[in-house]
Amino acid sequence: MKKNVSSLAISAVLLLCIMFFNGTTGCGKDGGTPPAAVSASPSSPASQQVTSQQTPASQQTPASQQTPVSQQTPVSQQTPVSQQTGNKGGKTVELVICLDTSNSMDQLIASTKQKLWDIVNTVSTLKPTPTLRVALLSYGNTGYGQQTGWVRIDTDFTTDLDTVNEKLFALSTNGGSEYVARVLSDSLHKLSWQKGKDSLRLIYVAGNESANQDKQITIKSVCQEARQYDTIINAIFCGDQLQGTNQGWREVATLGGGSYFAIDQARGVAVIKTPYDEKLASLSGELNNTYIAYGVEGGKAQARQAAQDGNAAGMSMYAAASRAEAKSSKLYDNKGWDLVDAKKDKSFKLESVQKEQLPPQMQAMNTREQEEYVKKMADKRSQIQKEIQDLSAQRKDFLRKAEKEKPAGGTLDSAITQSINEQASKKGFTN
Numbered sequence: 001m002k003k004n005v006s007s008l009a010i011s012a013v014l015l016l017c018i019m020f021f022n023g024t025t026g027c028g029k030d031g032g033t034p035p036a037a038v039s040a041s042p043s044s045p046a047s048q049q050v051t052s053q054q055t056p057a058s059q060q061t062p063a064s065q066q067t068p069v070s071q072q073t074p075v076s077q078q079t080p081v082s083q084q085t086g087n088k089g090g091k092t093v094e095l096v097i098c099l100d101t102s103n104s105m106d107q108l109i110a111s112t113k114q115k116l117w118d119i120v121n122t123v124s125t126l127k128p129t130p131t132l133r134v135a136l137l138s139y140g141n142t143g144y145g146q147q148t149g150w151v152r153i154d155t156d157f158t159t160d161l162d163t164v165n166e167k168l169f170a171l172s173t174n175g176g177s178e179y180v181a182r183v184l185s186d187s188l189h190k191l192s193w194q195k196g197k198d199s200l201r202l203i204y205v206a207g208n209e210s211a212n213q214d215k216q217i218t219i220k221s222v223c224q225e226a227r228q229y230d231t232i233i234n235a236i237f238c239g240d241q242l243q244g245t246n247q248g249w250r251e252v253a254t255l256g257g258g259s260y261f262a263i264d265q266a267r268g269v270a271v272i273k274t275p276y277d278e279k280l281a282s283l284s285g286e287l288n289n290t291y292i293a294y295g296v297e298g299g300k301a302q303a304r305q306a307a308q309d310g311n312a313a314g315m316s317m318y319a320a321a322s323r324a325e326a327k328s329s330k331l332y333d334n335k336g337w338d339l340v341d342a343k344k345d346k347s348f349k350l351e352s353v354q355k356e357q358l359p360p361q362m363q364a365m366n367t368r369e370q371e372e373y374v375k376k377m378a379d380k381r382s383q384i385q386k387e388i389q390d391l392s393a394q395r396k397d398f399l400r401k402a403e404k405e406k407p408a409g410g411t412l413d414s415a416i417t418q419s420i421n422e423q424a425s426k427k428g429f430t431n
Contacts, residue, residue, distance in 0.1 A: 090128065090130065091198040091199070092131045093132050098138070099138050101172070109168070113165075113319070116164070121325050134158065134164045135157045136155050137151065137154060139182065139183040140207065150178075151186050154170075162334075163304065166307065180214065181217040184252075185222045198427065201231040206236040208239055211248035211249050223257075224255065226257070227257050232258045235258065238262075249262070274395045281324060292373075294359065295336075297336075298338075301337035340378045340381060351367055
């Protein structure tokens with residue numbers, strides 16, 4: 001393993017996502033449905049999503065016995081799109097992040113923690129506003145076991161962004177073999193992808209060793225399959241560009257229809273402090289007081305929300321401010337455990353919630369009083385969100401001016417902007 005891999009690595013992955021969403025959509029063949037597509041509701045909480053296709057590590061088929069991609073069920077034999085269910089009446093962005101968690105990649109994980117909420121904020125500017133579903137996989141970790149190809153699904157697709165952040169902060173590194181093709185194959189076959197021509201499907205994989213270590217599945221076969229299912233693979237190599245090319249990373253992006261970037265460790269994405277960060281972090285905490293947890297998992301989910309505020313603040317005020325902005329957007333939807341968000345769905349009936357699953361302060365209320373209480377919290381939330389959005393707009397202006405003061409030319413963001421513009425608006429998004 002190479003030591004001291006710069007945090008530029010994962011910043012590249014995340015910035016690639018960010019720049020992608022700022023002006024693009026996808027490429028490839030419209031209408032394909034990934035092989036693991038299931039009828040998971042995009043608005044379901046993580047605890048209720050369909051994850052039956054994930055197999056515990058202890059029960060997974062050894063690599064030597066796994067079916068090669070070339071022998072897996074072809075598109076023609078998959079469940080027809082018309083028979084599947086998914087996001088109704090709207091566009092969906094499905095984003096898979098695959099992180100190398102071998103010994104040399106501690107900074108990769110740290111940078112992801114720093115930049116996750118920037119992705120959400122950028123997606124939230126797309127028009128029409130999509131549903132964002134995120135999945136997180138890690139690979140190259142000895143602790144996952146050889147029978148899994150040293151790959152682990154940390155979370156299947158979910159709209160519960162706090163769960164994604166929680167899983168991200170739980171990652172740790174340990175030396176292992178980096179099977180890039182295996183993590184890509186698991187992304188295609190073991191996640192609950194949705195159907196439909198309007199879905200923008202993206203996979204980002206980052207690492208710093210050869211992409212051709214897997215002897216069971218080839219890069220060529222898995223990338224061809226991804227293109228067949230209208231899924232774009234973007235590759236980030238943590239090291240010299242020529243070295244990354246020689247070790248197969250450019251091939252991953254080329255065959256996967258995406259972009260290839262090799263990161264110069266002397267460059268990176270700076271975390272810029274702004275005068276608005278601390279106030280935004282404070283408003284984020286105030287926003288939590290407007291959530292009304294209900295249901296079996298409500299209390300745990302509310303505790304998770306507060307914990308992720310703490311995780312972001314522990315990284316930097318920059319991350320805390322970015323998270324506050326994300327929590328003010330439509331993409332931060334917690335209808336699975338919060339009554340205010342749940343009431344936005346016209347089909348939701350407050351009286352259908354069992355008394356014992358309501359918070360203590362509502363159990364003694366009659367239906368009218370309960371409705372008034374939820375509306376009061378909704379109004380309060382809207383006011384705080386408006387204040388966050390106004391401050392976030394000022395923060396963005398500050399950051400844009402700070403970015404302009406950086407030396408021009410040869411930067412990652414300029415390279416990404418150029419590559420993304422070539423793929424713009426393939427799925428009908430604008431911003």
